[in-house]
Amino acid sequence: MTEQLISTTAEVIEDDVDLRQGTIAPRSGTQTPVMRLDDVSVAFGGRLAVKNVSFDVYAHEVTSLIGPSGSGKTTLLRALNRMHDTVRSAEVFGTVLLGDTDIYARSMDPTLLRTRVGMVFQRPNPFPGMSIYENAVAGLRFNGVRKKALLDEAAESSLVAAALWDSVRDRLKNHASSLSGGEQQRLCIARALAVEPEVLLMDEPTSALDPMATLRIEELITELKDRVTIVIVTHNMQQARRVSDQCAFLLMDDDRAGKLIEFGPTEKLFTDAKDPRTLDYVNGLFG
Amino acid sequence: MSVVGIPQQDGGSRRGRTSPRFSLPDGWYRVLLVASAAVFAALVIWFLVAIAIKAQPAFSTLGFSWIVQKTWNPNLQQFGLLPFILGTLETTAIAMFLAVPIGLGAAIALAYLVPHRVRLVLGTAVELLAAVPSVVYGLWGVVALAPLFRQYVEPFLSSAFGWTGLFNGPNLGVGLILAGTILFIMVLPTMVAVSRDVLATVPTEQVEGALAVGATRGQVLRKVVIPGARTGLLGAFTLATGRALGETVAVALVIGNSNYIAHSLKSPAATLPSLLINNFGEASGTELSALFGAGLVLLVIGLTVNSIARILVRRAEGSELGSASVLVP
Numbered sequence: 001m002t003e004q005l006i007s008t009t010a011e012v013i014e015d016d017v018d019l020r021q022g023t024i025a026p027r028s029g030t031q032t033p034v035m036r037l038d039d040v041s042v043a044f045g046g047r048l049a050v051k052n053v054s055f056d057v058y059a060h061e062v063t064s065l066i067g068p069s070g071s072g073k074t075t076l077l078r079a080l081n082r083m084h085d086t087v088r089s090a091e092v093f094g095t096v097l098l099g100d101t102d103i104y105a106r107s108m109d110p111t112l113l114r115t116r117v118g119m120v121f122q123r124p125n126p127f128p129g130m131s132i133y134e135n136a137v138a139g140l141r142f143n144g145v146r147k148k149a150l151l152d153e154a155a156e157s158s159l160v161a162a163a164l165w166d167s168v169r170d171r172l173k174n175h176a177s178s179l180s181g182g183e184q185q186r187l188c189i190a191r192a193l194a195v196e197p198e199v200l201l202m203d204e205p206t207s208a209l210d211p212m213a214t215l216r217i218e219e220l221i222t223e224l225k226d227r228v229t230i231v232i233v234t235h236n237m238q239q240a241r242r243v244s245d246q247c248a249f250l251l252m253d254d255d256r257a258g259k260l261i262e263f264g265p266t267e268k269l270f271t272d273a274k275d276p277r278t279l280d281y282v283n284g285l286f287g
Numbered sequence: 288m289s290v291v292g293i294p295q296q297d298g299g300s301r302r303g304r305t306s307p308r309f310s311l312p313d314g315w316y317r318v319l320l321v322a323s324a325a326v327f328a329a330l331v332i333w334f335l336v337a338i339a340i341k342a343q344p345a346f347s348t349l350g351f352s353w354i355v356q357k358t359w360n361p362n363l364q365q366f367g368l369l370p371f372i373l374g375t376l377e378t379t380a381i382a383m384f385l386a387v388p389i390g391l392g393a394a395i396a397l398a399y400l401v402p403h404r405v406r407l408v409l410g411t412a413v414e415l416l417a418a419v420p421s422v423v424y425g426l427w428g429v430v431a432l433a434p435l436f437r438q439y440v441e442p443f444l445s446s447a448f449g450w451t452g453l454f455n456g457p458n459l460g461v462g463l464i465l466a467g468t469i470l471f472i473m474v475l476p477t478m479v480a481v482s483r484d485v486l487a488t489v490p491t492e493q494v495e496g497a498l499a500v501g502a503t504r505g506q507v508l509r510k511v512v513i514p515g516a517r518t519g520l521l522g523a524f525t526l527a528t529g530r531a532l533g534e535t536v537a538v539a540l541v542i543g544n545s546n547y548i549a550h551s552l553k554s555p556a557a558t559l560p561s562l563l564i565n566n567f568g569e570a571s572g573t574e575l576s577a578l579f580g581a582g583l584v585l586l587v588i589g590l591t592v593n594s595i596a597r598i599l600v601r602r603a604e605g606s607e608l609g610s611a612s613v614l615v616p
Contacts, residue, residue, distance in 0.1 A: 081499065138500055
């Protein structure tokens with residue numbers, strides 16, 4: 001059955017080869033990519049959800065994925081830390097390089113990969129049974145770190161980085177659920193940072209937050225650039241414009257699979273897009 | 288999917304049309320709902336009072352000490368319940384000793400590990416097991432399991448674990464260990480079906496949150512899924528224990544029905560329910576009252592086990608609030 005699915009999917013990809021003419025990202029000569037997506041497609045149960053996406057993620061920049069609902073932004077993002085591994089019907093095609101390693105290579109351990117490519121989700125999801133401190137160091141403990149000094153240091157450093165330290169330093173042992181939504185999301189960011197990933201994936205991290213909390217997270221994203229490379233999915237075009245350096249615009253094709261329409265520096269995409277569909281979308285004409 | 292079937296409502300349109308005709312003021316709904324709840328309370332009280340009244344003569348003639356005395360001999364007006372209390376606790380302990388790890392393991396496998404189709408087949412099998420009448424389990428125990436236990440299982444236990452002193456005496460087939468095993472098989476479907484359903488309710492977000500910081504699947508299960516489902520798992524344990532404590536017919540068929548305290552897990556014994564079913568028909572006078580007393584004791588044991596489990600879970604939840612111990616092995 002799996003073979004059948006793969007062959008069907010392969011046919012679909014072949015049929016669509018011409019559609020991606022001119023949509024491959026230009027490879028910049030000056031910047032170093034930390035991640036490279038090459039012809040990435042994701043299928044669920046043999047049906048493509050995202051097809052033939054190629055672009056580079058540059059070090060210490062924020063790359064945003066924008067596009068209307070159903071364009072496959074989140075699906076694509078979850079392919080970058082092998083989150084689709086947990087879904088039986090999911091298949092990922094193409095190549096995703098982290099540095100010069102193919103993350104889908106047999107030799108790559110997905111749990112190790114996820115310490116190098118962290119993730120923050122749409123809704124804050126701190127572990128409910130754990131304290132603030134325990135949440136911050138959960139990743140380290142999962143990975144076998146036991147020394148209290150190391151854990152304490154990582155907890156402080158990641159909470160400082162997530163702009164949460166000052167408000168929680170006196171109540172580290174309190175339940176994570178005692179925090180506000182925005183604070184919980186920053187705790188999740190701290191939790192992801194504590195294992196010192198190279199890349200941080202953020203899946204609409206502010207969609208469940210109020211405007212003030214959203215602003216704090218956006219400021220934080222900009223501050224974090226020195227520490228980590230960020231790929232963020234957002235529904236909010238203005239957010240993409242405010243926080244990101246590079247922007248990828250995805251759109252659902254006739255076969256309902258999302259594809260990359262345009263990729264480039266955010267400012268250019270918003271002011272001088274090459275594709276008329278990008279221009280229409282960023283100007284709010286649809287989506 | 289769950290053992291407690293809730294009938295599916297068909298659509299909303301039919302109810303939508305008829306509801307205005309039956310609409311009641313809010314006050315009436317309150318009255319109806321409170322009345323339904325009150326029916327339960329009334330039944331429980333009625334039930335307790337009726338049993339207590341019937342048991343009362345035993346307490347007034349014998350006091351309270353008979354409950355923990357060792358000898359049951361109605362001819363001599365001796366109604367010691369201790370052998371039966373111990374038998375009840377021992378068979379239940381054997382059953383839960385097997386059912387907790389095996390049931391939890393099966394539930395985890397069904398909820399997370401096996402492919403969808405296998406899950407459907409096994410899930411149905413588990414629920415079918417729950418529907419088998421207990422007398423059938425008992426008869427199966429007598430004809431199929433008892434010979435097997437006499438020839439293979441009991442000799443094996445004696446040779447492997449004889450040093451514990453728990454498996455002394457002859458291999459009879461019937462006895463505590465067989466009764467405990469039958470109970471284990473009977474409570475397993477409850478344990479598995481309820482545990483599986485509560486494990487599946489742990490939010491995907493939690494699971495993914497752990498995966499995203501580099502947790503292995505085993506760690507996700509141990510640190511996120513099982514702690515998250517703890518209260519529900521307690522429910523599974525309580526339901527299963529309740530069934531094991533109260534199971535009557537199957538136990539009466541396989542336990543050997545001895546009125547003496549068992550000195551080995553291979554010995555014949557009796558439980559409070561098996562005592563009741565074996566003697567109730569012919570009992571009269573103080574003996575009949577004592578049997579009602581045995582019923583009360585069984586009820587108290589059930590409530591106590593339930594309460595202890597509840598306290599343990601609450602304590603586990605409370606300790607987490609302050610300490611950093613959850614992830615430390």
